[in-house]
Amino acid sequence: MPGYKLAIFDLDGTLSDSLPWFRQVVNSFADKHRFRRIEDGDVEMLRGKSSREIIAHLEVPFWRMPLIAADMRRLKSQNIDSIPLFTGVGSMLQELSQAGIIMAMVSSDSESNVRRALGDHAALMAQFACGASMFGKAARFTAVLKRTDIAADDAIAIGDEVRDGEAAAQAGIDFGAVSWGYARPEVLGRLSPALVFDSVADILGIVEPARVTRRG
Numbered sequence: 001m002p003g004y005k006l007a008i009f010d011l012d013g014t015l016s017d018s019l020p021w022f023r024q025v026v027n028s029f030a031d032k033h034r035f036r037r038i039e040d041g042d043v044e045m046l047r048g049k050s051s052r053e054i055i056a057h058l059e060v061p062f063w064r065m066p067l068i069a070a071d072m073r074r075l076k077s078q079n080i081d082s083i084p085l086f087t088g089v090g091s092m093l094q095e096l097s098q099a100g101i102i103m104a105m106v107s108s109d110s111e112s113n114v115r116r117a118l119g120d121h122a123a124l125m126a127q128f129a130c131g132a133s134m135f136g137k138a139a140r141f142t143a144v145l146k147r148t149d150i151a152a153d154d155a156i157a158i159g160d161e162v163r164d165g166e167a168a169a170q171a172g173i174d175f176g177a178v179s180w181g182y183a184r185p186e187v188l189g190r191l192s193p194a195l196v197f198d199s200v201a202d203i204l205g206i207v208e209p210a211r212v213t214r215r216g
Helices: 019-034 042-049 051-058 062-082 089-098 110-125 138-149 160-171 183-189 198-207
Strands: 006-009 102-107 127-130 157-159 172-179 195-197
Touching: 006 138, 042 195, 051 089, 062 110, 089 102, 089 110, 089 195, 089 198, 102 110, 102 138, 127 138, 138 157, 138 160, 157 160, 157 198, 160 172, 160 183, 172 183, 172 198, 183 195, 195 198
Parallel strands: 006 102, 006 157, 102 127, 157 172, 172 195
Antiparallel strands: none
């Protein structure tokens, strides 16, 4: 099986270890925007739900979601230097680049935050399509395909949430699920991802996908 030509990455929970920071601040947003607080015992339960199920459980008003997202981006920009990339992300991105893989970032976060989070590794990204709405990544994936002139069959979206997998399906590209992010692996497995990555280093297998776990 030939390797992919384009890898489209998510940031939070995929490349960036932002869950601890999110857990620290989420209840201040819950109080401000009037949705249900997340207690310590809720975290694993929520990791077992889809994106829409989480929104329903927390009773987040859909009309407030853009306001919440904008608020979150502003606060995150003040703390971005304290949110690390997962161990091995830098070297993994370097090796993919050296192997000729074109890389792009599609994130709900702002491009400024994404670039700062990646640091020097941001230069390895050919495209940034940031600021996507909660369920607006599919259009960003399609835009990246168009700008890079790469066929959907030659691309893979790598992420850690159900909405990442759903967006990949809508855009007609493969989904690569990481097992260490916001959603539990078994939840992502229901989407029948083309590939499942159990470590950051496993992502290097997209050069030769036959070496990576296929599940679903």
